[in-house]
Amino acid sequence: MAAEEPPATVSKLPLLIIGAVVGLAVLVTLALIATSGTETYEPGTPEAALQDFLQAGFDGDSDAMFGLLTADSRAACETTRDRDRFDDDSYSDGLRAELEGMTVNGTTATAEVRFEHSSGNDPFDNSSWSYNERFRLEQVDGAWLIDRAGWPWPFEDCTRGL
Helix, strand or coil: CCCCCCCCCCCCHHHHHHHHHHHHHHHHHHHHHHHCCCCCCCCCCHHHHHHHHHHHHHHCCHHHHHHCECHHHHHHHHCCCCHHHHHCHHHHCCEEEEEEEEEEECCEEEEEEEEEEECCCCCCCCCEEEEEEEEEEEEECCEEEEEECCCCHHHHHHHCCC
16 A cells, blocks of 8 residues: 555745735834824914814805904905805815925915815826915914915905905
């Protein structure tokens, strides 16, 4: 009789290595998700005032936006205020904003904001674009207010000449 050959054994080392790599990839992805998101700025800073203005725009809350304008900007926008125009939040559909930089010079500040538009939720859709807008802020009685809004278009229109 011929001797029986022992059953072939499969090395588990490659499976363990693949499992470890996949596990590490999952942990890195979760760490990136947990640390990304909206940055919150210190209250009373020009960054926080701008963030509040932009968030109100994303929410379609023109009353909150008007409350964050300087008196001159508010007066300029009130003269042309058309509720449908200012309360339309469709200009924020598929929009993301990122503060590129803030320059503070005494009681004035200039912000550069990058806006990224995406036309939909399809990850393979290349219909996206980005552009930068500037905002001018003034410190009035200790509070930072928007004097020149680069976005959204109704506020950009009425504060352009200031």
